[in-house]
Amino acid sequence: MRLSTVILPVRRWSEGGREMWQRAEELGFHAAYTYDHLSWRVPFRDGPWFGAVPTLTAAAAATSRLRLGTMVTSPNFRHPVPLAKELITLDDISNGRVTLGIGAGGSGFDATALGQHPWTRRERADRFAEFVPLLDRLLTQDEVTAEGTYYAAHEARGLPGCVQRPRLPFTVAATGPRGLRLAADHGESWLTTGDPAANETGSPADSLAALARQTEALEKACAETGRAPHTLGRTLLTGFTPDRPLESLDAFVDFAGRLTTLGFDELVLHWPLPGTRFEADLSVFESIATEAPAQLA
Template identity: 50%
Template structure:
């Protein structure tokens, strides 16, 4: 089991650079940041841009893979974003991982004044978005005419450091999105059943609710395995990433809580677990001393998932 960590882009770089360096020094297997313009309950708090944060993180780390958790087409066009992806892969010397999802409603979806899309329309746009990104990142010149995007002689030189392109980790909870993961993903990512927040939200406690969340996650895993098989993809050949902090219990409440989550995730076939750097209050609130304790036991915690 690999253990990754999300660092929300809320701190000035003069302070945040230390956290990114520490994530690598602690031994986490990958490090991520959210790709939003503003996010949910933190919308009125500081929130910095994703691409420059990851570029700066690449400059203060040497080994740890870095990624978006997750980018969406809510406010991005695949052509300029593919340039950003190619650039991040270059400055990180081949350590960039593209986490990508359909995007939901709310702040990111409304900020440009675009008409609101139905869930089906969002997924259709997502399918085309990922298809076009794949084309852009695997060939020097791309033309495309689709329902959502037009691309004319888009040049992507010199191409990605990683070949044939950066790995995609495709976040999806429904069957159509899962088909995108099966078609394009080195990995499938999920936040499990529910709205994708869980930990730190009011009322998000209780052993029964926690067990029910894991049971619902198991059903989603079985759905993904069926979708992948139907698409001609061996489900065992797709890495599985879990945002465990979407559950009703914050994973870094204690070392024991994380160890329990790793064991449950491993039983469902997950290869990667993603936790969040503790915040002082609100969503993902926790104690950095627990993070330090987890870091000191990472090898033993990983071994639970073997």
Template identity: 50%
Template sequence: MRIGVLVLPADPWPESLALARRIEEMGYDHLWTYDHLSWRRYRDKTWHAAIPWLTGVAAHTSRIRLGTMVSSPNFRHPVTLAKEAMTLDHISDGRLTLGIGAGGIGFDATVLGGQVLTPGERARRLDEFVGHLDALLSEPATSRVGDFYTVDEARMIPGSVQRPRVPLAVAAGGPKTMKTVIRYADAWITEGDEAKIRTNAALMDESGRTMDRILLVDNGDDRPLASVDAFTDLVGRYAELGFTDLVFHHPRPDDPVWTDDPAMVEKIATEVLPSLRG
């Protein structure tokens, strides 16, 4: 199993860059950041844009994969996001995974003056959004008309470094969005209740699609960063469900949720990652 770290884009740039480079040095497989305009309890605090943040990290790292967790249709259009992803794929020399989700009902849903959609509408919009991205990142010229977005003779030249395109990792937690994952995605992102994850994993198994499965670890009752044993146990449980990747939030002393000891990041790197490499 590959292990990644999610770092909030909520610190001064020199601190963020130093942390990103250290995560690469420790041997982690991928580094992610949230793609929001503002987010929950950080709404009135420092918060940087995801794509420029990842671009800066890409320019100062060489190996670690980079990803959005996750880009939202709430404030993005597939044409502009595809162009930014294509460019970042070149800057990173083919290290980008584009994580995409349906979008929630928080600040990002209303900041541009739009109406908050129902869960069913968000699922339909996600399916169209991902379908447009799949086409845009695969072809030099694209025209498509949907219920939510129009693409008129968009150009994506020179195309992605990665072929046939930048990998799409789609977040899904229910049967409607799982259909989008199965139809388009190169990877499935999920989080939350383990019983629900098991149900969706069974849907994936039944579909016959083979793809990476990425678990975004929350900080619930399991407290997976409480100890090396707790983390190892979590890895083992989800490996049995076919998960290929696990991503945890980097602890933050000033955050009420991710309160674990930051030294655990080093301990996992030295005591767990070598065993996962065989």
């Protein structure tokens, strides 16, 4: 079981931002991610919120071993052609330490920040189904020309390509059939936050059962695409299920053990932020980072 963290981009680099990323590396986390949003929900909406790619570029220069990534990038704010160029550059600067978390996007208030009308769930899924394969091509081919319903590329150059070959890995966020097939086709890992209904009103047992159903659906998608399920990693972004894994080291080890039985191999913990839903005892968080991996081996 790999343990990773997600650091929300809410601190100025000169006022503790840099130190958080360096501390994540010191604690031995497998990876540190950040949200790729233009802003986020309350209480972050009216406070500082910095860009994902510049933040990750700075983090790449401030660390040497820690993997870095987005959690998640979406078509809400991105076009595959410039995104591919930014990712190739970031992969180069970090010497091949980048993972792209990618999803269809949500309907939050920042989803219309570029002036578009609010996309329906179907519209987001349609765009995502075109976005991911095109981005895959842009990161693996020297030149791409493509004409789709939503995205086009004309002689888009991808030289020199990613440091990681054939490209940097994708962690695909999905729960529906179409998204799960994209994960099976293009992902090195699959990402979930759990089932929204179980997260909102269910118990920890309800949430675990819902996650089991999601993994069954993932395995079905793998079968439909001819992929062996064990070759696709499984990542849970914690902090949304009804569990309280950061209350103590023992609570976390018990929580992680249950997820191991479902095949999850990476858990992502939000870096504690006082006054938010991600508030937690920093000393407990750090003990989990340093002590839990040995107990879960």
